Amino acid sequence: MEFKITVLPGDGIGPEIMAEALKVLTAAGAKFGHKFRVKSCLIGGAAIDETGEPLPKETVDNCLRADAVLLGAVGGPKWENLPVKQRPEAGLLGIRSALGLYANLRPARLFAPLKAASPLKSELIQDGLDVLVVRELTGDVYFGRRFRSEDGNTAMDEMCYSVHEIERIARRAFECAKLRSGKVTSVDKANVLTTSRLWREVVTRVHDEEYPDVQLSHLYVDNAAMQLVVNPAQFDVILTSNLFGDILSDEASMITGSIGMLPSASLGAGPLGLYEPIHGSAPDIAGKGIANPLATILSVAMMLRHSLRLEDEARAVEDAVNAALESGLRTKDLGGGDRSVSCEEMGDAVMGHLTAKK
Numbered sequence: 001m002e003f004k005i006t007v008l009p010g011d012g013i014g015p016e017i018m019a020e021a022l023k024v025l026t027a028a029g030a031k032f033g034h035k036f037r038v039k040s041c042l043i044g045g046a047a048i049d050e051t052g053e054p055l056p057k058e059t060v061d062n063c064l065r066a067d068a069v070l071l072g073a074v075g076g077p078k079w080e081n082l083p084v085k086q087r088p089e090a091g092l093l094g095i096r097s098a099l100g101l102y103a104n105l106r107p108a109r110l111f112a113p114l115k116a117a118s119p120l121k122s123e124l125i126q127d128g129l130d131v132l133v134v135r136e137l138t139g140d141v142y143f144g145r146r147f148r149s150e151d152g153n154t155a156m157d158e159m160c161y162s163v164h165e166i167e168r169i170a171r172r173a174f175e176c177a178k179l180r181s182g183k184v185t186s187v188d189k190a191n192v193l194t195t196s197r198l199w200r201e202v203v204t205r206v207h208d209e210e211y212p213d214v215q216l217s218h219l220y221v222d223n224a225a226m227q228l229v230v231n232p233a234q235f236d237v238i239l240t241s242n243l244f245g246d247i248l249s250d251e252a253s254m255i256t257g258s259i260g261m262l263p264s265a266s267l268g269a270g271p272l273g274l275y276e277p278i279h280g281s282a283p284d285i286a287g288k289g290i291a292n293p294l295a296t297i298l299s300v301a302m303m304l305r306h307s308l309r310l311e312d313e314a315r316a317v318e319d320a321v322n323a324a325l326e327s328g329l330r331t332k333d334l335g336g337g338d339r340s341v342s343c344e345e346m347g348d349a350v351m352g353h354l355t356a357k358k
């Protein structure tokens with residue numbers, strides 16, 4: 001099959017990690033008989049330098065025509081003093097909104113060879129850890145009305161959800177669960193918040209009517225935060241709102257060790273999605289060739305799975321990452337020390353394992 005992929009390398013380590021991710025994508029295409037037609041476009045600081053704006057129209061148009069979008073990272077000290085709306089990060093918010101992306105998927109998977117990097121006790125993670133946080137991305141207090149009294153002594157942020165917004169994110173979580181172990185934990189604060197009571201009601205209805213075969217349970221957010229560090233293995237898919245998801249996905253991801261390992265997907269109504277590592281442009285190590293490309297390579301796996309519906313290909317990429325780690329290779333952030341491999345060496349190793357004949 002043939003697919004159109006728009007890539008947005010961005011700033012800092014963005015171009016370095018993207019080069020390795022594209023190597024792996026091309027190798028996956030050769031192995032499974034697909035052609036990926038890749039078009040590189042400007043975003044963030046790189047776009048500001050070239051065109052004066054963080055998200056040129058040409059970039060948006062290209063993304064809208066693609067089957068999927070792969071992003072590196074944006075931002076850096078060079079653009080930090082610009083007004084908020086002209087900064088590189090505005091490009092990122094702009095592209096998410098232009099593509100109508102309302103679901104953020106953040107897997108927190110502990111690769112067996114990296115168990116020692118987790119801050120949790122080994123007995124808690126002896127059977128591994130593989131949690132997917134499905135976070136609603138366009139509602140909640142982030143998009144409600146805001147108020148600050150004239151005397152400055154009172155402030156308010158409105159928390160708002162509609163049935164439609166909850167239904168579509170719930171469906172996304174149940175669909176994800178069907179590809180995994182078939183279990184969803186919906187997290188809310190229904191003992192206190194009206195929006196959470198609506199959330200629980202709608203999630204339960206969507207489950208009962210459309211996904212009765214998926215196992216659904218509900219947890220209050222305070223308990224969920226606790227359970228994630230006490231008994232993380234009980235979770236498969238965590239479905240939650242924007243604010244709770246923001247906090248819980250960071251907590252879940254840190255359980256797995258380095259920020260350089262964590263991919264993400266942002267999805268909308270159709271198959272088009274935006275895939276990116278959760279880390280930023282890491283200006284402190286940009287240009288040194290030492291960045292960990294695995295979060296971006298794992299974002300490629302998510303893209304193969306969720307936008308292109310190529311599950312075998314996605315698993316092959318994830319297995320190749322595991323094999324590279326199993327062989328003992330470590331970038332600096334993974335504790336490689338004096339024997340750390342470079343960004344390029346790690347990319348080559350994953351590509352080698354992907355294309356190796358079994």
Ligand code: NAD
Binds near residue numbers: 260292
């Ligand atoms: P950061 O994630 O860029 O870096 C935090 C720390 O993690 C740094 O020490 C960095 O060297 C390290 N790190 C990050 N990714 C790594 C990788 N792949 N391999 C090895 N080490 C890695 O966060 P920050 O320093 O707060 O932000 C830097 C810039 O990135 C800022 O301009 C910020 O606005 C931007 N940012 C962009 C995104 C995005 O594009 N999605 C997300 C977060 C931050």
